[in-house]
Amino acid sequence: MAKDGFETLKLVGTRPNRPDGLDKVTGRARYGADFSLPGMLWGAVVRSPHAHARIVKIDATKAEALDGVKAVITRADFPTGLTGEDWNLQENTMAGEKALYDGHAVAAVAATSKLLAEQAARLIEVTYEVLPHVIDVDAAMAEGAPVIRAGAADATVPEGLHPNVVRYMEFGRGDVDAGFAEADLVMERTYKTEATHQGYIEPHACVSKMGADGKGEMWVCTQGHWYIRKMSAAVLGIEASQLRVTPTEIGGGFGGKTTIFMEPLSLALSKKAGGRPVKIVMSRSEVLRATGPTASASMDVKIGMTKDGKITAARAEFRMQGGAFPGAPVDMALYCCFAGYKLANVHHVGYDVLANRPKCAAYRAPGSPNGAFAVESLVDEMCRKLGLDPVEVRLKNGVTTGDRASYGPKFGSIGLTEVLEAVKAHPQLQAPLGENQGRGFAVGYWFNHNGETSVSMAIGEDGTAQVSVGTPDIGGSRASIALMVAETLGIPYEDVGVNVVETGALGVNEPTHGSRATFASGKAAVEATQAAIKEMCRRAAAEWDIDDEAVEWVNGAAQPAGPNAGKFPPMSIKEIAGKMGQTGGPISGHHESVPDGVGASFGAHVVDLEVDPETGRVTILRYLVVQDAGRAIHPSYVEGQYQGGAAQGIGWALNEEYVYDDKGRLSNTVFLDYRVPVASDLPMIDTVIVEVPNPGHPFGVRGVGETGITPPLPAIANAIHDAVGVRMTHLPINPPKLLAALKAR
Amino acid sequence: MRYHSPTDFASASALAAGASGVTRFLSGGTDVLVQMRAGMVLPDDLIDLKKIPGVSDITQTAGGGWRIGVAVPGIVLGAHEGLKADWPGVVEGMNLVGSTQVQGRATLTGNLCNGSPAADSVPGLVAAGAVVEITGPTGVRTVAVEAIPAGPGKTTLAKGELISAIVLPARGDNAGDAYLRFIPRTEMDIAVVGCAVSLRLSGDTITEARVALGAVAPTVLLVSAAADAIIGTTLDDAALDALAAAASAAANPITDKRGTKEFRVEIAGVLAKRAAKIAFARAKGETA
């Protein structure tokens, strides 16, 4: 589907093997837990078994008496006086006066073996005064709910709300009441989604060392090592530049590895243990209890529609809890929920609420799946009521380039219409459905992000290129960046090596989040490559003794630009590189910026499923993802992102949820009970890559990593309604819930 | 922790009888080692049974039944044609346990003695009328499988007692069994409800039946009312409804992270019907 000047591309759009593939399939790739150092100690963390409790006393005498225990730390070992998000991070890393959720770290220990560290952790005696707790978002903001932290609300919260409401927002335009009055059908419903976990396969792991001089080093699996550096430095009160952080290979993150958890603990333990390296590897249950799951949401949506499907007004009021700290992505949820619709009258209200749960972290398009579930479910229901085709209604109301987004500003180039047209043309819409089978459709959106980006590249003596990026590769970005650099240089893909380098090697990089790596590091890598090309042209010009401007770069070689420039045979990159020592030294390029030109991405999913009416169990029969990639640099990885987003969304819709017992303890802390879909649960997920190039990127790239998780939640709920006629408004739609709804029918 | 590897059951029994702290037998280890790693159970004495001769064998008994060693893993059961032909329901119950990796180690005996009410192989064994041979300080005794579980994580085995074999009776003619479990996913999950049915036909009429339910009570349930509902019938709709009603009535589950009480009660009936149909078809010689 090459479009708009991309016809001449040789490499971009092909599917070579990924550079990290061989190591990964042969078990040689070094992940977080694979790293070890001489003299290394093991760390273990003591965690609160209570959802909310005052820490009365921590007695480590017995643990410290064990032979081989080298350090014990508590909050007393951390600096005081932090404020804002730095304080939140510190408090979440290690509880202070109170444990705020089941799994909250209260102490940590380092010892000469893993078993010993775990034994020592069990011997640390913590005396708690258990406090009333609250888990559910609606309960947390209701009158009389236990106050998690008085004074945590920021300036945006109006008087009179429960102290657990820590952020409030309201925005919109037009006159929604007048808009509802114009509608033929106005509907309003409340929806709920439960907290889920990113479910990355690799648990968090790090090895750190920090000497008495405050100099530290860390090897860690993370999406963003500069964030690890900045946050760890803030929490420990050290200077960022004294800490060198090297990312390992990473076994999944999906947003969950963009922040710190036990990393500062390993540094603090190392310092206390006289600088011996300390390794901490989380268990699965630590990951589920004490890292950063998603927010849960309670959402009211009201929409007005005319008989012919025009939306006249829309209103959303979302309440989200993101754990015991501010930061539930209620803002993002509101921005995204109506983003696909051209609306004159729209109003949004949001509450960010504290509850006794772990501090939420990002998870693929944070907030957007929740909001999409509410809005796309209601739009679907209204289409059915009015006898309208759901795809046509999206087309009729759908935003196009230049339209004003529901959240305020105008859209740049977007491809929603193209996505919807591709859905209409897909054969799945014609596939016959049997008894208890249904088809669901929904649209989703994510802004995508740029962020601080710094990339270097250097030409080797043999004319190959090495690129250094600061965005860990979680979805094939090394392959995609290599393709773009090779295309720009005019050399084979195999001649470009891309490495994710440590914090000492580049300027600050934001993590691989916001679907930004291929967009931002890719764009910076192309700019850096252009700088190197310019230098190579200069070297050729000097050799030929012509003006720099009279040399152009074509097919991996410098050549005179036109007949007037002089008559010289092209000088290949290999020739130029081979002589670099005699022509001015190393040849490299560098670029750093917060790249502009981010391209937003819309997607639409179609799911066919079957409900077992006797058990409420749902089987996915067919699944289609259609999404605008701008330009697919390496289509296999774009497809992989689409399929992965759909798979995670299917899990969120059907079975995944944080289940708490009446004491506020997480009861499903292993993958046997935290039910992510397994491979045999899913059919092959079909993908269509729509390419509406992003003018803000040299190859037209839009981020593709996040949009794919936004439509599955409502698409599945809509398909279930189509199959058995019940409207499920509370996720997950697990068998007990669906069977109960079927019986109540 | 002390690790022992006795070479006969009497010594294993003596070791266990003499131990003072937390003691575990090690068969496949897919429960024990996981519990140890999670810090849930930290044994003082770990008695590995895999060095005892014969524990990995499946042998036919004089009466035409099957004697299964305590270390026979699921994958070996699944590959045993004779056993599969006689007791497909028992084998499919065991083969549902875990994944390919887990199947390489996990055993029937471990599944039974771990004491989980949701253990997948146990309803099949109970419906089949299997017995266990127990070696203890006072010698060897034989009891029905359903007499072993005593509640979540507990068995009726006395201190120093261990299972030295599981014995399935001869299958006989015109008979079939089946096990079904309900999980929301397709694999790698713990039964929300499990149900095994074993029956014998004379023509199209059921002459003998045993129905066992898992995960709906503190222990596996042998539900004679459910069996009675289908004995003497041709498994017509009325019999199936009566079977479902009896199974649901016998279920006494709790609400937990894996499912609600109401759901489990309902599903016990649904699975009983479905498992009975498969057992019936198998008894008729159909390979379902």
Place this chain on the structure above:
Amino acid sequence: MARITVHLWSGLRRLTDGDLESVEVDASTVGEALVAVAAQHPGLEPVLAAGVSVVIDGEVSTSRRQVIQPGSEVYLMQRLKGG
């Protein structure tokens, strides 16, 4: 320096002097605009200090030095990032 309209999200109205949906300032860059907004409406200061996204003609601004052309559309939004 040009006269620029900075659109607020309506939750911020309460923090302005006079319940305003938007604020008029004289500024030629993003940084100047933010300083001017905070100077006119000190109630907004903590929110701006905590970090907001400034969206100019549909694109999130990447620098406080970014020039705002007269007639450009300027929106303040909660800070955006992602997973």
